[in-house]
Each structure stands twice: as C-alpha cells, then as structure tokens.
Amino acid sequence: MLAALAVTALGINCTANIRPRDASPIRSPQNIHSWLSERFAGLDIVEIGTRNGDGMACFAQTARASIAVEIDRPYCEILRKRAARLARKGTGNFTVVCEDYRKVRLDGDIFTWWEQAPFLTNQAAIQHLRREVHAGRVRPSAQAVVLFDMSWQDDVDSLKQLISQASRSRLTLALPLTDP
Numbered sequence: 001m002l003a004a005l006a007v008t009a010l011g012i013n014c015t016a017n018i019r020p021r022d023a024s025p026i027r028s029p030q031n032i033h034s035w036l037s038e039r040f041a042g043l044d045i046v047e048i049g050t051r052n053g054d055g056m057a058c059f060a061q062t063a064r065a066s067i068a069v070e071i072d073r074p075y076c077e078i079l080r081k082r083a084a085r086l087a088r089k090g091t092g093n094f095t096v097v098c099e100d101y102r103k104v105r106l107d108g109d110i111f112t113w114w115e116q117a118p119f120l121t122n123q124a125a126i127q128h129l130r131r132e133v134h135a136g137r138v139r140p141s142a143q144a145v146v147l148f149d150m151s152w153q154d155d156v157d158s159l160k161q162l163i164s165q166a167s168r169s170r171l172t173l174a175l176p177l178t179d180p
C-alpha cells in the first residue's frame with residue numbers, strides 16, 4: 001500500500017480540518033478526500049452517494065461548485081444542515097439533491113462515487129454517464145473518479161473489470177489510501 005501525504009500542495013488537510021461523522025472504512029479516508037480536493041480545485045463536482053458528507057465537506061472547500069446526490073432521505077437532512085453550516089462559516093458550499101442519481105439531470109466536470117450495491121454500482125454508473133454524455137446532458141469533458149476499497153472483494157472485482165475495459169476508455173489509477 002502506498003503512503004500518501006496528508007497535507008497537499010494547496011495545504012488541504014481534511015484529516016485535520018474536517019470532523020468526520022462516519023468512521024473509516026464506512027466512509028472513504030480523509031487523506032484521499034484531501035488529495036482529491038486539490039485535484040477538484042476550480043471544477044464542478046458531483047458526488048454520487050454523499051452519505052453524511054465527510055468527503056463533500058472537503059471537496060467543497062476547493063471546488064467551483066459542488067452537488068451532493070444522495071438517495072437516502074435521513075442522510076439528505078444531515079447534508080442540508082451540514083451545507084448550511086459550511087456556508088455560514090465560509091468554508092465551502094454544496095447543493096443537496098436528494099434522489100437516485102439515475103433519476104435526475106446532473107452535469108459537472110467530475111462525477112465521483114464509491115459504489116454501494118444494488119443502486120450504485122460502478123458499471124451501471126459509468127454506463128449511465130456515458131448515455132448522458134451521448135444525449136448531450138453531461139459535458140463531453142466530464143470525468144469519473146471512482147473510489148475502491150481494496151479490502152472489499154466486490155470493489156477489487158469491479159476494478160479488475162474496469163481495467164479489462166480500459167482499452168475503450170482511459171483509466172487512471174489513483175493511490176490506495178487509508179486513514180493514518
């Protein structure tokens with residue numbers, strides 16, 4: 001496993017600056033949120049499946065605009081309160097769309113998620129986004145940033161499947177990370 005710097009070049013350190021609601025591995029690690037947040041700077045971000053917002057609270061600090069899409073209503077309520085708190089503090093802002101991602105029209109530079117079967121799987125999400133691009137509802141430059149937990153066999157199998165399809169698309173592998 002590769003080690004990652006907790007502090008990025010932009011100085012984004014969500015491990016230190018964001019108090020998480022969930023514990024890892026239920027949520028993705030804070031240091032990958034920091035790492036992504038630097039790469040998301042100035043971009044329009046859509047996170048599919050935001051849960052309690054630990055990643056989104058980090059991304060919203062640098063993104064141009066951020067949308068949290070969440071299917072589970074109790075999480076949506078928590079997310080709305082969290083978004084309002086961040087906006088009051090001036091440490092980022094995000095919009096909450098409380099719906100199944102397949103039922104709403106979304107656009108962004110980046111679509112990011114960590115899959116959770118049965119309603120959010122990598123293959124279905126990628127196929128859905130490709131259809132949306134072809135239909136002109138998602139900008140052609142949009143990129144999918146998919147997270148994988150390498151200790152979870154379903155994620156490992158999904159990653160292998162995506163790698164096998166990589167000749168038809170571009171696959172960039174990021175660092176596997178855990179909370180320090």
Ligand SMILES: C[S@@+](CC[C@H](N)C(=O)[O-])C[C@H]1O[C@@H](n2cnc3c(N)ncnc32)[C@H](O)[C@@H]1O
Nearest residue numbers: 027028049051070071072100101114116119120
């Ligand atoms: C594995 S959690 C990932 C949470 C967070 N993004 C992270 O990385 O820690 C998956 C989230 O996706 C949500 N979800 C599942 N299916 C969905 C769908 N079809 N549309 C929107 N959200 C969905 C779940 O409620 C859950 O909050």
